[in-house]
Amino acid sequence: MKLSQARFMIAIAMSCLVAVASQTNAQFGGGGFGNNVGGVSIDPTGVVRSATVQEKQELVNLLRDQVTAPVGDLTAAADLRMVSLSGLQQAIEQSIATGDLLPAEIRYMAGLTGIQYVLLDEQNNDLILAGPAEPWTLSETGSVVGTETGAAILQLEDLVVALRNVENSRAQGISCSIEPTAEGRQRLNAFLGRMKLRPGQNPSALEAGMKQAFGPQMIKLNGIPATSRYACILVAADYQMKRLAMAIEDSPVKGLPSYLQLARNTSHAGSMNPRWWMECEYDSLTRNEEGTVWKLTGQGIRTMTEQDAIAADGTATSAGKSDKLAEKWATSMTERFEQLAKEMPVFGDLQNLMDLTVASTLIVQEQLENRSGLELVVLRDQEMLEMPTLDAPQTIAPECSFIKGRSGWVVTASGGVSINAFQIVHDQQVDTSLTNQVAASRSSTWWWNK
Template identity: 40%
Template sequence: MPYQGLPLDRCFRRFAFGALVSCLMTVCASELMAQDSGLLYTRPPAVGGIAVNAEGVLSNATVDDTGRLARLMKKTLRPVPSDLAQATDMRMVSLRKLEEAIASAIEKGEPLSDEIRYLAGLQEIQYVFVDHESRDIILAGPAEGWAVNAKGAVVGVETGRPVMLLDDLLVALRTARPAMTEVISCSIDPTPEGLNRLREYTENLGPVADRRKAMASFKELLGPQKITVTVVPDTSHFARVMIAADYRMKRLGMNLDQSPVKGLPSYLQMLKTTGVGANDMFPRWWLEPRYESVTRSPDGSAWELHGASVKTMTEADFFNAAGQREQSVEANPVAKAWADNFTDKYDELAVADPVFGQLRNCMQMAIVAALIVKEDLAGKAGYSLPTLLDPTDVEIEKLPAPKQVDSVVSSLKVNRNDWLVSTSGGVSINSYAALQQVKENASLAAVREKATGKQSTTWWWN
C-alpha cells in the first residue's frame, strides 16, 4: 500500500524537533573593527559564517560575504615578524608587559598591532605561571605565525588552528567574577507561543501527503526563535562565536550542511541507517569544555591545563501544554552516538571550520580567567591587571546583538511512521567546574622556573 502521509497529531508526538535556528556565524570581527582606541578596525560583512542585521536578526552568511571578508582581512593583515612566525610548543605571554604595550599604543594614538590583537600567535593556554619577582602573570602554550584562511579567519600557518584574540581574553577576564554565580552560555529556543501554535495545528489536521508543504507550515507556525546569552555581553565577539558554533553544530546534525570532515554523518543520516525512529522527546545538544587534567605546583604558582577539548552533551526535552520545557531525560541512543562522534571529531572540525576552534579558545580563556580569580593569582603576583580589566582603558568590540532567528525545519523520512524536525541546545561554559578536580604536580615548579627565568624586553618570548 503506497504511503499516504503521516497524521500530524501523531507526527507531533513522535517528532524530535525544536526548530533549528539559522544563527549567524561570525568570522573574527574583533580582527577588523575600528574605534578611537585603535583596538578595532573595519566592520566585516560576516563573523564565523553568520551575519546579524541592525535589528538583531541572524542569518547564514553568503559565500560572497565570506569571500569579501577574507579579501579584506588579507589586505589589512601585516606580515608576521620573522621571530613570531616560528612555530613553538611553548610561547610565553606576560600580562604585565602586554598591558604596557597596549597602554603605550593608546597613549601614542596608534592602533594596536597584529601581534597584540592576535596574542603573539598563541593557540592554546597550557600553562599559567605567577612570576613573583616581576610581579606578573604569564600565560604559555603552543604558538605559530598566522595568516587569513579562505573563510576569513586568522589561523596558524602550519596547523590551521585559529589563534587566540585579545578581544576574547578581555571579555573572559572582565566577566570572570559574574561567572562565579552564573554559567556563561548561549541558547536558541522556540517560543512557548510558537510551540503552542504548532501543537494546535497538528492536533486538528489529519494525514498529510505533501511533506514540503507541511514543513513550510511548521516553519511559519514556530516563528522566530529567541537567542539568549548569559554573563558575557551579547554584543561581543565571544558571544558571537558561541552562537555561531552552536548553529553550525545543529546544521551538521540536522543534515542541512555537509560535514567538512570524514566520518561525521548527520543525526538524520544515522537515524535512517539504524532504522531507529524518532520518539516523543526533543533531542538537545550542547557544547561544553573538558580537560584531561588540571594540575598545580605545591605552592600554587604554576598551573597546567592539559588536554583541552570540547565535549558534545545530549539529552531530550519534554514540553508541557503551555509550551514550556518541563523536564529533560536521557536521550535516545542514536542522539548520544551522534554527540559522542561529534566530540571525537572536534579537533578535526576545529581546523576545517574555524569557528569550532575559536569556541575552544574562548572556553580556555574563560577557564584561565576563572583560575586567576579563584586562586587570587593577581594578588599572589602583586599585580591587579588594571588595563586589561578596565573597560574604559581598552574597549571590546561591539557587534549587533543577536536577538532572534527564523526557524529552519529539516525533515527526513526515517520509516513509515516517523519524520524528524530539528533540535535545540546551546553552549555552556561552567568555567569554575573545570577547576574542581586539581592534582598536585611537583615537576611544574621546574617548568615555571625555566619559563620565567629567560629575560625578555618584549611582552612575549619562546
C-alpha cells in the same frame, strides 16, 4: 494522509550564520563588518541571517587590510610560546599612545593557538600564559587561523572579555542557548495536524508553512555582554553544532555523520526531543606544590545530550534521560572535536574561549594579581581599552531538513554552550612533577619561545 503519519523525519533547526556587523573601534578596528566569528550576520534588531556571497567577500576584503602578516620570529611556529601579561599591557599602552590600531601581534596574542600553562613569576612581578603558537593568516571564510595546522588563533579581545566578566559569571557561569518558544511548538503541532500529504508527496512542499508556524528561536546569553565577540562565538558554535546534527550542514570530518543519518529508519516519539550542548571539560587542571605553575590538559570541550519532554502547551522540561542515537552523535562529536575545530574554525574559537575563561578565573580565584604584584589595569579598564561593540544576537529563523523514517517525526534542535570555569579551577590537583622554569627562559620582549 496526515503529515504526522508521513514516513519522513522533519528536523527544525536554525538559519545560516555568516558575518558580524560591528562598530568601528580605534584600537581593534571594525566598521561595517568587523571581526568574523564563525560566520554571523546580525542586524540592528538582533535577527541572525545568512549573508550573501558578496557580503562574505566584503568581510574578507576588509579583514585582509587589518590582519597583517606576522614578521620576524613570529613567522615560525613554536611548541611552547610564553606571553607576559605585564609586557602585553605595556605594549598595549605604547600602541594606544600612538592612536593607531593595535598591531596584529598584540590582537592575536603572538600567535597562541591555546593555553597550556598559567605561570606566576613573582621575581619579575608577572603572570604568563603559555601554549603552542603559529604564524597566523586569514582564511577564506574570514577566520584568523594558524598557517600550519589551521587552528584558531587566540584573540586579545576575548581575553579581555573573559577577565572582566569573571565575577559576573560566578553565580551561574557563562552560557548560550538557542531555544524554540512554547508558542512556536504549539503552532507547529497545530499546523501539522491540519496538513495532509498526497501519496508520494515530499513534506518539504510544506516547509514555508512550517517555518512560519514555528517562528523564530530565541537566543539567551548569560555571564558575558551580548554585544561582545565572545558572545557571538558562543552563538555561532551552538548554531553550527545544530546544523551538523540536523544534516543542514555537511560534516567536514569523516566519521561524524549527522544525527538524522544515524536515526534514519528508526521511530521517535513526537513528545520527546533531543537536546545537545557543549560544556567546558578538561582531562585535568594541575599545579605544582608551590602554586606557581598550572597546567591545563585536554581539549576543553565535551558535547552532551539529554531528552526534552514536550508538553501539550509546548513547554519543554528535562526528561532525565537521553536518546541512544543522540548519545552516539554527541560522543562522536566529542571524539572528533579537535579535527572539527581545524575544519570549522568557530569550534577552535570556542576552545580558545574555554582556555581564556579558565585562565582568567584561575587568576581571580588564586589572587594571582596580588601574589605577583601585577595589576591588570590595562586589560580591565574599559576607558583605557575599549572593546568593539557588536549587534547583540537575539533570534534565529527556523530551517527544515527532511529524511525518511519509519514514522512521522518532528525534532526540535535546542541546546547551547555552558562554561563553568569555577568548577574546573575548584577541582585542580597537585602534580609534583611540574616545575617553574620561567626565569631561565625569559626574554626582554613581551613574548618568547621556550
